[in-house]
Structure formats: C-alpha cells, structure tokens
Amino acid sequence: MDEYALIKKIIQPTYRRDELIKGIGDDSAVFRSSEADTVVAVDTFVENVHFTKETLAPWQIGYRLLGANISDMAAMGAEPLFYLVSIVLPNGIDDHFVVEVFSGMDQLAAKFGIDLIGGDTVSGTELALSLTIIGSVPRGKARYRSHARAGDVVFVTGTLGDSRAGLQLLLQKEQIESDDTLRQRLIKKHQQPEPRVHFAKALRKIDRVALNDVSDGIANELHEIAEQSDVTIEINDAHIPISDGLRLFSKSEQTNFKYFGGEDFELVGTVSETNFPVVKKEGEKLGVKVTEIGSISYNKERNGNVYVYKEDSIKRLQKHGYVHKSRENNDEIKDD
C-alpha cells in the first residue's frame, strides 16, 4: 500500500464548513471558534469486536462508525462539525476496501455537512478505526446526563431494539426478500443508523433537557442518567416503543433487544412535564416519534437505580439484566 496515494483518495476534494481554516495537510487542522462551546468525543472500533465484514459492506462500516460518533453529538445537543479518523490497516488489506470505508463516512458526512479534517493511516495486524468528532453547542445548552430532575418525564425517540434485531437477521444469514419491509428496516437500522442531530438541536428552545444516546442499550443509558443526576427512574415496560419488525421475534428476544440491544442511536431524555409537549411537537415537525416511557423521582434509598413496571410488578432493572425487587440485594439473580 502506498500510504500517500491512499490518503489522496480518501481526503475530501473540497470542504463544507465555513468554520474550517486549515484542513488536512499540515501538522494539525485549524478551525475558527465561534461564540459556541466546543464538544469533542472519541470512539474506537475494532474488527470482529465492534463490527464484522460479514454483516456490513465496507461503506456501511464507515457509515455506521461515523453515525455512532455523530450520535454522541446529538446526545450533547450539539451540531457536528468535523471528524478525524485514525485507521490501523492490516498488511495486505485492499486499498479499495479502505476507500469504500471512507466513502461510507463521507456519504453520512455530506448529509450533515461535516468535514474530515485529519487522521492517521498506520500499519498493524488488526483493522481498527478511531474516530474523533468535534461539534459546537450554544453556551449553556450542552445536554448532560446529570440534568434529570424529580418530576421529569422520561422519553425516547423512535423504536428500540431494531439495530440488534437487524444484526440477528444478518448473523442468521437467511435471505431476506426485498419486499420484506419489516425485516429490511431492521437491517437498515443496524447498517445505517440515523443520528438524531436535528431533533436534539430542535430542543434548544428548552432550558433544561437531560439527554443520552442509546448506544449500549437503554438499560445502561437510563442508569447513567439515574446515577449522574442522583435520581430514581421508573419506566413502564408496555410504553417502550418497539417496531412491528421487532414483534416478529420471540418475547424474550424482544425484551433482550429493547433493553440491552444498543446501537439504535436513538435518544433517551428527561424533561419537565411542562416542556414535554414542546419535545413532542418538535418531534412531530421532524417526523421523529417521541414516546413517554416513564418518570423521574427523588428517593434517597433508590437514587441511581432504574425500575420497570411490568405485568403488575416492579422490578429493578440491571444494566445487563433484571433483578426481582424482592431480591434486589442479590445482584446475581436475573430473570433474563
């Protein structure tokens, strides 16, 4: 592989952002900071740990990885601006494969008007990509997991568990007919997630919103909010929105995927009851379904925990499984 020839193929011919002063080609990229705050996150993806070539086409690997990063911006209420990509390439990897991965990223980058402004291409034995994403958010409008307050409504966008269900279908390697729209939608949700940037930006008119993106499963994300806000979260199992596609799976798979599946890149948030109608309305304007799934309370004994109402009983939700409330001192017991 000629590194320079490859880099020429993957850099953007032109840049999209006015904020950019210097793109790829010097020791660093330079951009002009506005009045807004700057937001930055990094994610690393290793082949056969975070993705496989069996379930994603090369361009989808790029699309999905950048999607996960852009979703981090949405979760902050921020607008993505730039990204940088470091890639470890195993010897013998096809240049064409790499070009395709970057073209998938650029496809999503074009949708959001963001620019690839730096990176590194190195040799190794294992394909790994590290993405840095940079965005901006108006001062004081960054959305933290610590912003939930007692009395808040807990809401979620879209439907949950679809990405994990789509992965399941891909792993089963059964042929999915092109007119099987329910299953095709699940697969698309896995391969080409749609980060909720526009929706998150639309919430800027609200003073306080806690936000988190569903990257590791809502069980995990709700715990992060409960812990960092020092509140108790109660959700109603029956209210968790799932797609008709997910209903094709067994009950236990549905439960597993919707709570622990992750990688839906939907947003889960909390907002005052007064402001919840605004959230709903902004969702409607953008075609983003917003569902109330629970509420926030303050209970010293229970803060940091998440409870699920289901079939007339309350169970404490674990980050990775249920515990019966009566047995909650025994963390080992899970009924899933």
Place this chain on the structure above:
Amino acid sequence: MDEYALIKKIIQPTYRRDELIKGIGDDSAVFRSSEADTVVAVDTFVENVHFTKETLAPWQIGYRLLGANISDMAAMGAEPLFYLVSIVLPNGIDDHFVVEVFSGMDQLAAKFGIDLIGGDTVSGTELALSLTIIGSVPRGKARYRSHARAGDVVFVTGTLGDSRAGLQLLLQKEQIESDDTLRQRLIKKHQQPEPRVHFAKALRKIDRVALNDVSDGIANELHEIAEQSDVTIEINDAHIPISDGLRLFSKSEQTNFKYFGGEDFELVGTVSETNFPVVKKEGEKLGVKVTEIGSISYNKERNGNVYVYKEDSIKRLQKHGYVHKSRENNDEIKDD
C-alpha cells in the same frame, strides 16, 4: 479486566484548564472556545510498529506518545489544551501496565497544564493507542508549512538525530553506565522527548513563520515546507546541529540519523532575515538552541526540492536518501 475500574484509575481526579466545562463522564467533553482558533490533530501508535516494550518502560510509552502529539501543537505555534486517548487492549494485558502508560502521559500533561478529557477503552488483539490533541492559537497565528518565502532563513532547534541514536543504543541492549552522560542523553531524548511548545509560543510576536516538527526526519519535513510553500530549500550539511553523543557514532550513522532519524520533536522553521535575530533571542531566553542551517529561494525549476551543500558539492536531498545532483533524474540513486 473490569473496564470501569480501570477507567477510574486512569482519569484525572481534577482538571487543570479553566476552559474545560465538562470532562470525562458524558457522551462528549465540552470546553469554552475563546477568541483563539482551535487546532486539532490525531496520531495512532501500534505496538511493534511505532514502539516496543523493549525500548520503553510503560510510563515512557505514554510520555513519548503524548509528547509526539504535543509536538504537533508546537509545530502549529499552538498551545496544547486537551487530549483524548483511545486504547485497544489485547486480552490478558495487565491493568497495571495500562495505568502506567496513562501515568506517563499525565506526567507530561502536568508539565504543560493540559487535561485528559475523553477516550475509549476497547478490546482487541494488538496494543494500539490513538491520541487526539486539541490546542488553541491566536487568530492568524497558526504556523503553516506553506508560509516559507524566498529570502527566508531556515533554522532548527536543538540537535538532530539524537532520538534515533538513543533508539539504536537501546536496541543494542548494551549496558549504558549512569555516568555516561552523552549516551544517557541520547536515550532520554528517545524516551522522553521535549516538545518545543514554549519556544513556538514565544515566536508569536513575529508575523510570519513557517514551522514543522521533526517527527519523520528533517529530510521529510524540509520537503513538506518546500512543496507546500512552492520554494527551493538549500541547507548546509556542516551547519546541521548534532550533539556530542551523536558524534560517537560512525559518519554514515550520523548522516543517516540526522537527516532521516526523526522523532526528535525539534522544530524546523523559516523566517525572514530581519526576524531571524528575534527567533535566536527568544531561543536564548528559553535555553533553546537555534541554528541557522540554510535559506529559501524561488526557482521554478527546483521548487519543491531540498538541496544540501556538503564538501564542495550540491546534492539533492531525497525524503529518504541522497541523489547526486548530476544524476537527479534518476531517483533510484542514493549515496547513503
């Protein structure tokens, strides 16, 4: 490895920068942009490609990798502010090893008053670290490789080739006596490079300076300046500063290390003759040796090239070896 326990051990207990609004713990870090421009770069380091455990202690791996990134900031004339680290950990790697790597980074971070504000810890088969560094530079003061102009003086800080010579000593695995200061200095230069941030900042009083850091060897860095500024660079071999330690090596090693060794993380730059005394003086104030090694000219036929005067002859320097001037159409011929 318990990822959460490990992360707790490697995050900073407190932050150093006033600009930071939100550190580690949410979807992204947030910092307040000032009037200055923001500068960002990424570098990835793979074990046995970019470093080995044989030549660096765990803490030195961290120190050196962050040093390389901070040097990118110096090369832009920028002040480093924050860094993010993604690390791919092979199964079975010792937590203690990882903690040590991060403590080495923090040792250097403390020197420059910068903060670790994000990252990712993932599993893989190969130890790899990807560092993102973020800095700031006053508007219009970013130092590009494209800023060299005909008539400029070419200068370099410190001495060249020492890091590569230090690596050579480490690879030979001979015991170096603790009072062998010349050789110890070479080894230290390899294991704990000192990025020239303060010096680069001191040059801000000068309107135009082209800067590049010596990461891949001065032959490569000079070419980047010659190409991006569309100028011709001529340097005098006898003027390239080398240390007494490097003089302990053979003549051909000296030549090889000083031109192509790289990883010295010194700065090479160009500035008008009028301003060169200012550069010298700022160096003196900071105890940074600054040496004039050549000059810039504009010659349509030769722009983008670097020439070396040595022993009464002029040779065209290759990025990775010499070519006799009389044979310069034949890129294959090198005399080193």
